[in-house]
Every structure is written in C-alpha cells, then in structure tokens.
Amino acid sequence: MTTTVPTSAVGRTAPTGLRAFVRAQPLGATALLLITVFVLAAVLAPVLAPHDPLEQFRRDILAEPSAQFLLGTDDLGRDVLSRTLYGARTSLLIGVSTTAVSLVLGTAIGVVSGYLGRGVDVVVQRVMDAVQAVPGIVLLLFIAVILGPSARNTVIALTVVITPSFNRIARAETLRIRQEPYVEAARATGAGLPRIMARHVLPNLFAPVLTLGSLIFAGVIIAESALSFLGIGAPPPTPSWGLMLSEGVRYVTRAPWLIIVPSVLLSLAVFSFNLLGDALRDHLDPRLQRPVGEASGRVWGRKRIPTGLAPSLAKAAEDEPDSR
Secondary structure, three states: OOOOOOHHHHHHOOOOOHHHHHHHOHHHHHHHHHHHHHHHHHHOHHHHOOOOOOOOOHHHOOOOOOOOOOOOEOOOOOEHHHHHHHHHHHHHHHHHHHHHHHHHHHHHHHHHHHHHOHHHHHHHHHHHHHHHHOOHHHHHHHHHHHHOOOHHHHHHHHHHHHHHHHHHHHHHHHHHHOOOHHHHHHHHOOOOHHHHHHHHHHHHHHHHHHHHHHHHHHHHHHHHHHHHHHOOOOOOOOOOHHHHHHHHHHHOOOOOHHHHHHHHHHHHHHHHHHHHHHHHHHHHOHHHOOOOOOOOOEEOOEEOOOOOOOHHHHHHHHHOOOOO
C-alpha cells in the first residue's frame, strides 16, 4: 500500500531544528548569536560590571575612557560601562515583558474573535479599531503620562498599543484555519472547542505569531528608549539606554562617548531582532522552505515565487505538477 504525500506537506518535511536554521539562514543565525550576547550581558550584569551603576566618582566626572573606566564616566561620575550593562537588563526586561503579554492577550482575543465570529467578532474588532485609530505615539505618550514614569507603567502603555497587532494576525489566521478540512473533520467527530483550539488552531498560529513577536520586540525597545529619552519611561537613576541618551545629549561635544555607546548598542539590538524576524518568517513558512544547502532559486524542484508579492502565482506554482 502506497501513501501519497500532499504537496503542502512536502514543505513541512524540511528540517526545522536549530542546526537546519543556522545552515539555511546564516544571517538569522548571526542575529540570534548577537541577541544571545545581549541577553547574557544583561543577565550577568552584576558579574560583568566593574562598578556599581549608581556609584558616583566625584573626582572623575566626564572622564575619558581609560584603564579604570573602559567607556568613561558620565556627568555624575558614574561608570558608563556598568550603566550600559544594567541598561541592557532594563531595556530587554521591558521588551520581553511587553512582547510576551501582548502576544498572549492579542492571540487569545484574535482566536476567540475569529473562531466565534458574528456578534463577538464585531464588538471585539471595533474596540481594536478604536485603539488603532489613534496614532501609536500619541496613545503611548498619553497613557505613559497618565500612569507616571516607571518600568511597570511603561510595559502597560506599550501593551495597550501593541496588542491589536497580534490580534489582527491571530484573527486572520483563525478565519483561514477554521475553514480547513481537518477542522471540519474534527467537528464532525465531535471534538469540542477546547480540543480544536489546542490541537488545530494554536499550533498553526505559532509561526506567524512568533515571527511578528520578533519584529515587534525591536519596536518595543525603540519605544521604551524614546519614552526614557523623554523622561516618562524608567525613572532615574535606573539605568536605561534611552535615559543614557537623554542624559548624554547635553554633553555631546564634550563627552561624545556618552551617546555613542548606548546608541550603537541600541541600533545593533534593533537590527538583530529585525534580521531574526525576517529569517524566522522565511524559515517557518512552508511555501518558502527549500532543502538545506540549496542555493538556487528553486523550491523542491519548482521555481521559487515570492509569495508576498504574488500569492496567486505562488499557489498556481504549488498546484502545477513538476515538469522534470
């Protein structure tokens, strides 16, 4: 007895482990390595930091980089290297907390709204439309000012702004998934809503939601830094990359290292997360997968079509039998 493997299932047979990801997406692997370095630096900040980030060396105010202070000191005599390491902890902690909470809330709302439909979908999506109708930066500043400057309030403000993005993609994917034959078969066999959600809907949401999360994480870091720069994010003297930029901009001509260090690290972190998000999108999308090590523009023996630009052509290419 022979078994026929559907065309759509062939793409899913590509290796999806870490080793396959590294070989298929070298730029994404490099970004993942940089992100790992940032995370380790933030976690090990108490061990790596040569000084207390709040300790003030009054005799070394605005001291240039030296053997004692590798990245110099700021206007209060605090070690820039120590504050940079602890600032990574603040920025990444806010980024992880905001992205995780927004992902869970937005996905849950989108799945329930998309699967139940009708009145529930109309009410929920109108609320989300109202939130997204307000420019993000205006809503973010309004909430941050009302709640006051603190790390917790920054997470709350960013979560309100970002949750609709996860809701949109989760709802759209749920609307598509609930029409699939395997979901209809599950309903026919008497499977309840919790089982369908856990076995069919949520696993198929993993790839798009994870990709969006990695891309949004970069935006969260930028937004947190912007709030700290404006003085309504993490309050002083808490080390934060945005706060360091805000404090150092007054001495840009006299002590440029005060803004060079946090700005370079912030740019590198954002670039790494964006690069990782693009790599995850390409690696987790079955329509874009190809055998590891294949450098040509063909996918599983057929010409690769950019699905983002021409989805109808991509679908036609998948349905077309192999001419070889």
